Amino acid sequence: MTRNASIDPAARDVDLLPPCVILCEPQLGENIGTAARAMANFGLTDLRIVNPRDGWPNEKARAAASRADHVIDAVQVFDSVEAAVADLGHVFATTARSREVAKPVRGPDEAATIATRLGAGGTRIGYLFGRERWGLNNDEVALANEIVTLPVNPDFASLNIAQAVLVCAYEWRVKANNGALPFRLDELQNPPATKDDLVRLFEHLEGALDAVNFFRPVEKRPSIVRNLRNILQKAALTDQEVKTLRGVIAALEGRATRPRSTEPDQL
Incomplete structure (x- = not known):
């Protein structure tokens, strides 16, 4: 069967400000790298790290990024969450647990709808992700405008950071380019039999x-x-x-x- 391997231009057509990803005190370089890879998969490039345990740069992060070097090379490191979100107009704090902080709670698809709408208007957006072992504290969540939580099994709610980044980045990409796929089979080259x-x-x-x-x-x-x-x-x-x-x-x-x-x- 003949396949049309060309990329649909609509899959690259994202004409709005993409969100950044902020990792709060990540412990493992591998988790930073796999988060960077997930970001690159869906067209995100602005990765910010708050107090990485093993310092920066980190070769384990680069290796785990699997050629997402453009994301790794552009990483910004901050001493506090406040500094990392200072230039942002809207921040989503991701958490799997109920918090004492009263804020709107969104699913990743709802958050993506808001992020694309605000991004189209020029507002800088950020997704804030917590530590591997215990996530974000209440003071950090308080810095956000809204909470994002995933529709996980509540009895086993803990996700790897890269998994959570991937879900949020995927939902943003779907909304940002109306779900355009990189390619489809070309029916002109694969006509149905008469x-x-x-x-x-x-x-x-x-x-x-x-x-x-x-x-x-x-x-x-x-x-x-x-x-x-x-x-x-x-x-x-x-x-x-x-x-x-x-x-x-x-x-x-x-x-x-x-x-x-x-x-x-x-x-």
Whole structure:
């Protein structure tokens, strides 16, 4: 089957200010790196780190980022959450637990809708993520405008930081470019088989089965033929797939394979 490998321009068309990601006191470089990789997957590049335990730069983070070097190279390090969010107009604090701080609570899809709307107007947005072991404290959550929590199993709510970043980044990307996919199969290069082609396939298959006495007892032939044709109809075969199946049937019939021409002027 021929595939159109070109990238749909709509998949790159994100004409608004993307959010930043703030990691509060991450312990492991690997978690920073995998968070950076998740960001790069969905077009986010502004990664901010507050007091990383093992300092910065961190080679383990770069290795775990899996070639998201543009995110790692642009990392900003801050001494406090207050400094990390100082230039932002709207901050979402991510947490899996109920807090004493009274704030609107959003799912990641709702937060993404708000983030894209504000980003389109030029407001800088941030997603704040807590420590691996115990997340954000109440004072840090108080700095945020809203809380984001994921629809996880409440009896097992803890996510790896990179997983949480990925979910939020994914939801933002879906809203930012209306869910445009990088590619789809091109129907012009993969046209559906015509009914005439399908009938020829049916007849070819049925003739080959007749030759080996497949239809037994003979009186059941009409119902078996209908079943076979229905199966093939459900497959929604393309023109190339029909040609492939007919080639398979011909090979099973023992027909000689057509020689491939090496001369450009020969058929």
